[in-house]
Amino acid sequence: MNASERQQRLEERVLAPLTGFSQTWFIWTGCLIALSVLGFIAYAYQVRDGLAVTGMGDDVIWGVYISNFVFFSGLSMAGTFISAILRLTGAEWRRPLTRFSELTTVAALSMCALMPAIDMGRPDRLWHLLVYGRLESPLLWDILVIPTYLAASLIYLFLFLIPDSALLRDRTGVRVSGARHRLYSIFGVRWRGLPEQRRRLELGGTIMMLMIIPLGVATHSVVSWIFGLTFRAGWNSTIFAPYFAVGALYSGTAMLITVMFIFRRVYHLEEYLTEKHFQYLAILLAAFGIIYLYFTFAEYLTVTYKLEGGEDLLLGELFFGRYAPLVWFGFFGGQLLPVVIAAIPKTRTIPLLVTVSVLANIGMWIKRFVIVVPSLSLPLMPYAWGVYTPTAAEIFITIASFAGFALLITIFAKLFPIISIWEMTEGWEEEHSAAEVPPAMPPAQLAPQG
Amino acid sequence: MKSRRLALASLAILLAFTVIAGVHPLATPAVAQEATKITVKVTDSGLDPETIEVEQGKLVEITFIWDHKAYPNEEHIMVLEGYNVESDKIDAQHKEATIKIVANKPGTFTFKCDLECDLHDFLQNGVLKVKTGSGGGGAALTKTKISIEPAAISIKDGKVTVNASLLDDKDQPIPKGDITFFINQSFAGRSGLVEIGEERTGPVGQARFVYEPTLTGTLKLTAKFEGMGIYDASELAVDIPASRAFQAEFGESVLPASGHSQELVELKDWAPAALISLIALIWAAFIFILYQAWRVSRVGDGGPGGDASA
Amino acid sequence: METERTSPQPAGKSPRQPLSRRRLLGGIGAAAALGATGVIPLANHVSAEPEVKASASTGPKRQWAMVIDLRKCEGCTTIDKAPQCVEACNAEHFVPPGQEWLQVFEVEGPGGHPHFLPRLCMQCENAPCTKVCPVGATYHNEEGIVLINHDRCIGCRMCMAACPYGVRRFNWGEPENPPGAALANYSPEYPLPHRKGTVEKCMLCAHRAKDGKIPACASGCPMFAISLADMTEDVATNGKDVFKFSRFLADNSAYRLKEDLGTKPRVWYIPGHGQEYGHHVDDNLIPKEPRSWQEQGMTLDKLEEKHKAEEHPQTEGAK
Structure with a gap:
């Protein structure tokens, strides 16, 4: 089977979900939209009555919103990071993974960026950040870095989407759907697979890859410094930035395994997303998990040994105490177990891996929660411990944020191929480099352009 | 040292009150009075006797005699609380020291060694009991006065130096007298005498006091002597010119040294600019890349640039 | 006696009285006038520069500080009342019910010896809160007081996370304001009306200090335990006596809370040196719950009367 035949086969498989809407899809998307709308209603209540509708108080001033913020920023880390690193190192097995990794990043980062705004007491004054922004504040670093990272992720996703959009533009034609055709035309920016176009794409892509890695690290560092730059016990730590970054890689990788599994199942992509890909990601998961365990150990040893303040x-x-069940579940279920399962070749099976990936992400959310809340409930002066229980509004908004995350991925997957067709083809072309390969898109197939 | 000063100051106020209240309307010169002489031995095991009794109104002389056997290096300065008086130091060389008081206040007063070391406080202490009644006393306090000549006030580097002399009624200097200095100050709707320092007179009865003014203008400086032993209290107010040398800015106040190191301050100046530049650079790269992607469309259009590069 | 001291005010500015009748009426008049044109009166905008530039004004600037004499504080348990400082603070600022800008804690000193500790904003020189504010809404004024510009605050609560003393409070919902507060002339030095979604805290009664008055808590304290101090003039008063600030601190082993953090607080505590203070460990002294301004029946008019009564302070000092 030569490259073009394989491409044909891939196109059939990958482009099939883009056409037509199944009942299941409608139910799934409808549920997500409903949950998002519930979240919007909850937020509307919050805007009307103020943050009093939340469980936060003068002691525990941040709650699940900030936990979500840290968690989503963590989810966003692995996608582009892994995609960029694998591309830079030329790892062949990356080819089917890159698209949905980048997509996961964008979706998670969008939700992450929303969270501080939802947590604000005065969302109507968001513009103050632009007008009066003080660069000395760690919060403003977030305001600077997260949109930059989001922009970078979007550009990165867009760049490698150009050839596929062009392909779709050519495949759909105006007669299928005018709107869609226009969309693909815009995203395809008149791509014809010319060498000059490829060169430019490669240049842009390489710059983005080089920038996106430090930007990802910077994002998690600045998120951690919201906590690390205060005097609070549990936060006042110098290793918070790398600790958060590694934790982000860990939870992000776990989320990639989960997302990959779902797409593999729903879109029947077993041929392309093979057991091998799960194995490789599991090794990454185990590696990040071990580093994370090491950081956890280093963090807690130093404070437990000194028992300062x-x-x-x-x-x-x-x-x-009160948080012990959460902490120990987070540690054993969320960190140790996934690492062990992912590290042992025998247990590295797809169902087990997916289970521990979900577990790892639950564990990481809990970990974020027990970083944020207990430190705040610790009394700074001789008063009682702060109490915090999330209220319905907070829970609805949290659920809505997860629904929004899934919804973004769902909508994107409906519009664009979830596996990068041109990248796969490129790989096959390289495999069959001996053979004379015609250009991926002969000029004859070009749709007429105005 | 601090505790002694405070004790003296607080007791001085008590004494001043007593004096002002006029306990002794029938005062006769102290010299005319036969002094009640008492000798107290300072020994290894404490004071001997530990309790002495005198009658109110008597002129009393207590002589402390150094009498250590086992501890040849011991030294003491005896103080009598409540009468604000302190002896010379006694040790192996100078074995005797005498304090004189006019026992005008009835009550029980502790005398003890004031050197803060070892067991002095516990061992070397005794009690003076001043009994009321007989009225046979009538010894009067010696009048005193404080004098601050205009020449005794000098200003250098914004600091005001005042030389106050403490003299008795025969213009003889009184050494070892504590002079407390006050200025009149008003603040937040309250005004009053604010204690700004305390100095002890030297052998020639002079106390040198240095004041760093926190105000500008003519300040009223009050010097107070609270009385001591056989000496009566006295006070004097003079005007001193003052100019506040120090100009406080935020974080640079007269009190605690504060503020950040210069390097940190400078870092604060350029760090935001560097951060903004970095972010701007990144966004410039974004725009460049997007431009590249947009240029893609120009390449195949058969324009002159596109053909040339292809 | 003539102590010539240049006014702490910048030349040409009269001391502010945020709530004088004239201002209130002026406000109402202006509101009426503006109501016709449909323009909303703009609140005072102060310069919320986080860094204060050295100004070459004529006189020395006041640098406010505070001393709290723990030897005197009994948490008002001995007079069977709620801490009067807190109640005075609540009444002065119409502190939204549920908040306390000043709190009296029972603390264990060395050896488990209990005493009371009034805790207000420390007005740190190296303030962690002002550093982290993303919009410069909390800042030092030129007199060293940490203020909050409620017109600018975005309610991110970063400052609350940063404050190591836990003094900052948040208006989670719509705070209850006294009637007429909407017309009060807002300034960060006297933040009225209180606003939803913004951070609140003690500002050392900056508005009273300007008028030469000690803070409400200090004037409310029946024991004269709380003193206002000016570090520039090196003088302090508890409303009864005037004393030299530095001398008082040095004489009485003053300390500051969490001094090792390097925040350089401007509030000193006096434990004395060896004097007995606090209470016996077996005495179960629990300060009563302070009443909010509503429970005290405070109104703007009453506050104004109170201020007027304070206009004529006794000038007799310690003499």
Whole structure:
């Protein structure tokens, strides 16, 4: 089977879900939209009555919103990061993974960027950040870095989408759907697969790959510094930036495994997303997980050994007190178990891997929660511990954010191929480099352009 | 040292009150009075005797005699609380020291060694009991006065130096007298005498006080002597010119040294600019890349540039 | 006696009285006038520069500080009342119910010896809160007081996370304002009306300090335990006595809360040196719950009367 035949086969498989809407799709998307709308209603209540509708108070000033913020920023880390690193190192097995990795990043980062705005007491004054922004504030670093990273991720996603959009533009033609055709025309920016076009795309892509890795690290660092630059016990730590970055890679990789599994199942992509891909991602998951465990150990050893100031109270509460079930579940279920399962070749099977990936992400969300909330509930002065229980509004908004995350991925997957066709083809072309390969898109197939 | 000063100051106020209240209307010169002489030995095991009794109104002389056997290096300065008086130092060389008081206040007063070391406080302390009644006393306090000549006030580098002399009624200097200095100050709707320092007179009865003014203008400086032993209280107010040398800015106040190191301050100046430049650079790269992608469309259009490159 | 001291005010500015009748009426008049044209009166906008530039004004600037004499504080348990400082603060600022800008804690000193500790904003020189504010809404004024510009605050609560003393409070919902507060002339030095979704805290009664008055808590304290100090003039008063600030601190082993954090607080505590203070460990002294301004029946008119009564302070000092 030569490259063009394989491309033909891939196109059939990958482009099939783009056409037609199944009942299941409508139900799924309808549910997501409904949940998002519920979240909007909850947010409308919050805007009307203020943050009083949340469970936050003068002691525990941040709750699940900020936990979500950190969690989503973590999810966003792995996608482009892994895609960029694998592309730069020329790992062949990346080819079917890149598209939905980047998509996961964009979707997670969009939700992540929303969270601080939802958490604000005065969302009507968001523009103050632009007018009065102080660069000395760690929060403004977030305001600078997260949109930059989001823009970078979008551009990165867009760049490698150009050839596929062009392909779709040519395949759909005006007669299928005018709107869609126009969309693909815009995203395809008159791509014809010419060498000059390829060169330019490669140049842009390489610059983006080089920029997106430090930007990803910067994002997680600045997120961690919201906490790390305060005096609070549990936050006042120098390793927070790398700790958060590694945690982000870990949870992001776990989310990639989950997303890959779902697409493989729903879109029947077993041929392309093979067991091998799960195995490779599992190795990455295990590696990041081990580094994360090492950081966890280093973080807690140094504070547990010294038991400085309020740290002893905090650790007591974390390890043996109110938060102990969460902490130990997060540790064993969310960190240790996934690492063990992913590290042992025998247990590295798809169902087990997906289970521990979901577990890892639940664990990581819990980990974010027990970083944010207990430190805040620790009394700074001799008063009682702060109490925090999320209210319905917070829970609805949190659910809505997850629904929004899924919805973004769903909508994108409806519009664009979830596996990068041109990248796969490129790989096959390289495989069959001996043979004379015609250009991917002969000029004859070009749709007439105005 | 601090505690002694505070004790003296607080007791001085008590004494001043007593004096002002006029306990002794029938005062006769102290010299005319036969002094009640008492000797107290300072020994290894404490004071001997530990309790002495005198009658109110008597002129009392207590002589402390150094009498250590086992501890040849011991040294003491004896103080009598409540009468604000302190002896010379006694040790192996100078074995005797005498304090004189006019026992005008009835009550029980502790005398003890004031050197803060070892067990002095516990061992070397005794009690003076001043009994009321007989009225046979009538010894009066010696009048004193504080004098601050205009020449005794000098200003250098914004600091005001005042030489106050403490003299008795025969213009003889009184050494070891504590002079407290006040200025009149008003703040937040309240005004009053604000204690700004305390100095002890030297052998020639002079106390040198240095004041760093926090105000500008003519300040009223009050010097107070609270009385001591056989000496009566006295006070004097003079005007001193003052100009505040120090100009406080935020974070640079007279009190605690504060503010950041210069390097950090400078870092604060350029760091935001660097950060903004970095972000701007990144966004410039974004625009460049998007431009590249847009240029893609120009390439195949058969324009002169496109053909040339292809 | 003539202590010539240049006014702490910048030349040409009269001392502000944020709530004088004239201002209130002026406000109403202006509101009426503007109501016709449909323009909303703009609140005072102060310069919310986080960094204060050295100004070459004529006189020395006031640098406000505070001393709290723990030897005197009994949490008002001995007079069987709620802490009067807190109540005075609530009444002065119409502190939204549920908040306390000043709190009295029972603290264990060395050896488990209990005493009371009034805790207000420390007005740190190296303030963690002003550093982290993303919009410069909280800042130091030239007199060293940490203020909040409620017109600018976006309610991110980063400052609350940063404050190591937990003094900052947040208006989670719509705060209850006294009637007429909407017309009060807002300034960060006297933030009225309170606004939803913004951070609140003690600002050392900057508005009163300007008028030469000690803070409401200090004037409310029946024990004269709280003193206002000016570090420039090196003088302090508790509303009764005037004393030299530095001398008082040095004489009485003053300390600051969490000094090791390097925040350089401007509030000093006096434990004394060896004097007995606090209470016996077996005495179960629990300060009563302070009443909010509503429970005290405070109104703007009453506050104004109170201010008027304070206009004529006794000038008799310690003499």
